[in-house]
Amino acid sequence: MTTFSNALTPSDIWADVLAVRTQRPLVHSITNLVVMNYNANFLLAMGASPVMAHAHEEVRDMAAIAQALVLNIGTLEPYWIESMRQALAIAAQRGIKTVLDPVGAGATSYRNQSISALLAQASPSVIRGNASEIMSVAGVAVQTRGVDSGAAVSDALQAARDLAKSTGGVVCVSGEVDHVLDASGRHVSLSNGHEWMTRITGVGCSATALVGAFCAVQPDAWRATVSAMAYLGVVGQVATQQVQAQGLGVGSLQIALLDQLQLLDRVTFESVLKMASSPITA
Amino acid sequence: MTTFSNALTPSDIWADVLAVRTQRPLVHSITNLVVMNYNANFLLAMGASPVMAHAHEEVRDMAAIAQALVLNIGTLEPYWIESMRQALAIAAQRGIKTVLDPVGAGATSYRNQSISALLAQASPSVIRGNASEIMSVAGVAVQTRGVDSGAAVSDALQAARDLAKSTGGVVCVSGEVDHVLDASGRHVSLSNGHEWMTRITGVGCSATALVGAFCAVQPDAWRATVSAMAYLGVVGQVATQQVQAQGLGVGSLQIALLDQLQLLDRVTFESVLKMASSPITA
Amino acid sequence: MTTFSNALTPSDIWADVLAVRTQRPLVHSITNLVVMNYNANFLLAMGASPVMAHAHEEVRDMAAIAQALVLNIGTLEPYWIESMRQALAIAAQRGIKTVLDPVGAGATSYRNQSISALLAQASPSVIRGNASEIMSVAGVAVQTRGVDSGAAVSDALQAARDLAKSTGGVVCVSGEVDHVLDASGRHVSLSNGHEWMTRITGVGCSATALVGAFCAVQPDAWRATVSAMAYLGVVGQVATQQVQAQGLGVGSLQIALLDQLQLLDRVTFESVLKMASSPITA
Numbered sequence: 001m002t003t004f005s006n007a008l009t010p011s012d013i014w015a016d017v018l019a020v021r022t023q024r025p026l027v028h029s030i031t032n033l034v035v036m037n038y039n040a041n042f043l044l045a046m047g048a049s050p051v052m053a054h055a056h057e058e059v060r061d062m063a064a065i066a067q068a069l070v071l072n073i074g075t076l077e078p079y080w081i082e083s084m085r086q087a088l089a090i091a092a093q094r095g096i097k098t099v100l101d102p103v104g105a106g107a108t109s110y111r112n113q114s115i116s117a118l119l120a121q122a123s124p125s126v127i128r129g130n131a132s133e134i135m136s137v138a139g140v141a142v143q144t145r146g147v148d149s150g151a152a153v154s155d156a157l158q159a160a161r162d163l164a165k166s167t168g169g170v171v172c173v174s175g176e177v178d179h180v181l182d183a184s185g186r187h188v189s190l191s192n193g194h195e196w197m198t199r200i201t202g203v204g205c206s207a208t209a210l211v212g213a214f215c216a217v218q219p220d221a222w223r224a225t226v227s228a229m230a231y232l233g234v235v236g237q238v239a240t241q242q243v244q245a246q247g248l249g250v251g252s253l254q255i256a257l258l259d260q261l262q263l264l265d266r267v268t269f270e271s272v273l274k275m276a277s278s279p280i281t282a
Numbered sequence: 283m284t285t286f287s288n289a290l291t292p293s294d295i296w297a298d299v300l301a302v303r304t305q306r307p308l309v310h311s312i313t314n315l316v317v318m319n320y321n322a323n324f325l326l327a328m329g330a331s332p333v334m335a336h337a338h339e340e341v342r343d344m345a346a347i348a349q350a351l352v353l354n355i356g357t358l359e360p361y362w363i364e365s366m367r368q369a370l371a372i373a374a375q376r377g378i379k380t381v382l383d384p385v386g387a388g389a390t391s392y393r394n395q396s397i398s399a400l401l402a403q404a405s406p407s408v409i410r411g412n413a414s415e416i417m418s419v420a421g422v423a424v425q426t427r428g429v430d431s432g433a434a435v436s437d438a439l440q441a442a443r444d445l446a447k448s449t450g451g452v453v454c455v456s457g458e459v460d461h462v463l464d465a466s467g468r469h470v471s472l473s474n475g476h477e478w479m480t481r482i483t484g485v486g487c488s489a490t491a492l493v494g495a496f497c498a499v500q501p502d503a504w505r506a507t508v509s510a511m512a513y514l515g516v517v518g519q520v521a522t523q524q525v526q527a528q529g530l531g532v533g534s535l536q537i538a539l540l541d542q543l544q545l546l547d548r549v550t551f552e553s554v555l556k557m558a559s560s561p562i563t564a
Numbered sequence: 565m566t567t568f569s570n571a572l573t574p575s576d577i578w579a580d581v582l583a584v585r586t587q588r589p590l591v592h593s594i595t596n597l598v599v600m601n602y603n604a605n606f607l608l609a610m611g612a613s614p615v616m617a618h619a620h621e622e623v624r625d626m627a628a629i630a631q632a633l634v635l636n637i638g639t640l641e642p643y644w645i646e647s648m649r650q651a652l653a654i655a656a657q658r659g660i661k662t663v664l665d666p667v668g669a670g671a672t673s674y675r676n677q678s679i680s681a682l683l684a685q686a687s688p689s690v691i692r693g694n695a696s697e698i699m700s701v702a703g704v705a706v707q708t709r710g711v712d713s714g715a716a717v718s719d720a721l722q723a724a725r726d727l728a729k730s731t732g733g734v735v736c737v738s739g740e741v742d743h744v745l746d747a748s749g750r751h752v753s754l755s756n757g758h759e760w761m762t763r764i765t766g767v768g769c770s771a772t773a774l775v776g777a778f779c780a781v782q783p784d785a786w787r788a789t790v791s792a793m794a795y796l797g798v799v800g801q802v803a804t805q806q807v808q809a810q811g812l813g814v815g816s817l818q819i820a821l822l823d824q825l826q827l828l829d830r831v832t833f834e835s836v837l838k839m840a841s842s843p844i845t846a
Contacts, residue, residue: 315600316600316604319601357617357618357619358622360619386615389626390622390625392621392622392625483604483605530823531609531823531826531827532608532826533821533822533823534822537819
């Protein structure tokens, strides 16, 4: 069994960024109808190669040539959930990394059933969602939107730790602070980004796609997730500052995010990054 | 029965703009595949919260937690029309506002049948379309594209009045001048906007989504529709002027519209707005 | 039988550009879920009128009123392939031009079967793809991604010539150099564009849509294809230079392409265009 390091430096993350840019991994995404275009452009701006295919006649063949698989249930239908299940089965069999974005978990019982069906097929390498989604997937009842309050964040982290243990994989809880943790107790928190990123549809979904791209080139899924979320957080913060300095808004931010994904340099990245190890006292 | 005012001032409209920005209403959209992403970004830039869900397994659950429902038949299929019908039934039962965009009405008989099926389920609070679409929904045969000529506009307005009476709701005929009228005879015309807005896919559909967001916070559906269309018209005019002053085109306008939806201030809004009451002589 | 000219000048191409801008042809696109929005905006920026409809209940009616039909199998499903087949039958019957983009040909056997099913219905007026897609459609086995190497380009051109002969139509092989050839042996190569255009999803698909718009106004499908590809190549090169001069990236390029599609002037076009006749020695 491979043992991965617990320590992670900005240099490590930058090495992963360069690996995506140079290796151009093929990422198979089965995602929602709203964000497909932006997800694909996110991956391309980052240097990865997106492929989107969901027909039952070919979804296994496509999963068989990809370097990572990303599943997103945003606009789920029975046909698409079955596509995801089939792709997940092939990916698990091949040993490529799989990333699940449980969009809207908890909003309807059909979403919860669909997530259960996917988890029953295979445990994803990474699950990324906001606090209420992660709590819902972990089986914790969520009542209100106010889940980002202090008390709720600690509830969400406990749910995330439980979920990581039950799946044996990585869990990322994103929000004002992003937390990335795994079954072995590794935990990093990231404090970049900007609230405006939530005013563009598909940035969360595209973060998940980015995690897939990093997982395709970095065998440690926890490190890959930290690297993807760290990079996107800095990209988002730098892009928002640029846009606001010009008196522009969230439309321009949508474009600036893509530009910075492609162009951000190492010096800026390392000077802006805010990363902290969060020791877990379970 | 609530009685609403016939008079409407720029201050009233601005109050509605602020209500959307601060209350962030959840707008359930079942819309077409082409404009989903832009619609969602439109609503987010405006401050609203879009949710898009259409599976028969959850569409009723989602309609049950939304503050408004928006239906758009642009890339209709039987499955999606049935989703819309189910959502419309729940929305009507709950008393939340519903907005219908009959995209391409009159272009094929299947579109006309689908619109009839939706209207048979429940009358939408608001129907928004261009002159030929509104005429088609109202049962007036439309022959040519040249429906925006002077004579045809008066035909379209008569059709809109008839449609408002038969549905008991609000009808918005958009074009170079936007007309918003209701069954009680209230009628406002708005003369902002710019022809370039028709060179971006989904601006009309996004106008409809915006009407949904305003209807979620303003109980008078006629006023909500006027406010949404007035705001978008000014946003579009200001954004086009900015883009043209920089020598840029309709690609940049797509982004500038989102920026202005988010950032437009009251002074600019009130100074640019062109609104007139149009007394109806039936 | 109409005879078309073998010679083609920058003035001829510019005349076609103006024809699209002024005639605003209605282009019926049945395309993939990822690029629908960008395709529609591409056509609108160019001055054409896109319509997207795929329901079996109306797809024939829509094909019956369009001036050109564009088919793209990017996110194919059996239902959508059947939509394409029905639309293709109507278009062939009416004699309007049809353009096929065999996205991902060769990647899965289902894609190959679907392409065969479409070709069995009717030969498209134009097929546009990259080298490996064209080779796959022509029945040449493709093994690697490295198909753009010198030797492989000559293989792809031979495959394109064979395909043009078997379909009796036009074939466009796009890449660093675009080749447009037909069954009669006409062949032009175009050397504009920029590598960054491959970092935006849907530019290839939108090129195909553009070919459809030009085919709607120019009866010689080979000339229409050359004109569309030449115009887009110059647009892309000019837009990339502008974006790079401002230190911006591929996100901004996505928007600048739309701006230039709308605004590019004749003097710039003719000064940047790199077109060469490539005599074929078969």
